[in-house]
Amino acid sequence: MPIKAILTDIEGTTSAVSFVFDVLFPYAARHLPDFVLNHADEPLVREQLQAVRVESGEADADLVRVIEILLGWIVEDRKATPLKALQGMIWAEGYQAGQLKGHVYPDAVEALKRWKEEGYGLYVYSSGSIQAQQLIFGCSEAGDLTPLFSGYFDTSSGPKREADSYRRIAESIGLAADEILFLSDIVQELDAAQQAGMQTCGLARDGGDLPGHAVVASFAVIDLAGF
Ligand SMILES: CSCCC(=O)C(=O)COP(=O)(O)O
């Protein structure tokens, strides 16, 4: 089936891994203790702190312990939904203060704009919360890119390495899975999308292979007609 929509990963695909690991995660770690202590009574934050207690199996953890758990999850890059939700809220303050600007590779910006003009539907699927996704594209070095996207998916659609997550996303987009091209730098994500029937293209920005998938080093050489 011809491609009608593109579903893209962020970290390592549209955006540099180093931006996430060297800028976003340290920013969240630095600001998380004060953020949690200052906002713990707000319903949206309280809900996430409670979810941390449930996921960690420490029902009685006090705020200091919850902060410790969250900082440990950042170090191990755990894709835990409550951590991702809180990171999004913390980054929002950084973007609003002008301390953060989202990195998006120029080749990705150019191709996404072109595909949008050509009529393709553009969607994002990241472990980062939907708020975090809208911030990286909305406050990017290339300006506000959010008008390009028709929808955002996060771990509330399921883990990125499970085929059922991609089935749910295809259903939500309203297209057959094989009308959607999924872009990612992680072979297990590409495998899961392929298993769900999506077409796949791996991004290997430093060269290298993603076995079982078409692979490119830049969005500039992705030919949608070739899938
Ligand atoms: C939305 S920017 C922050 C990305 C993030 O928190 C993360 O864990 C990266 O996940 P991805 O699924 O984009 O590799």
Ligand SMILES: [Mg+2]
């Ligand atoms: Mg990635």
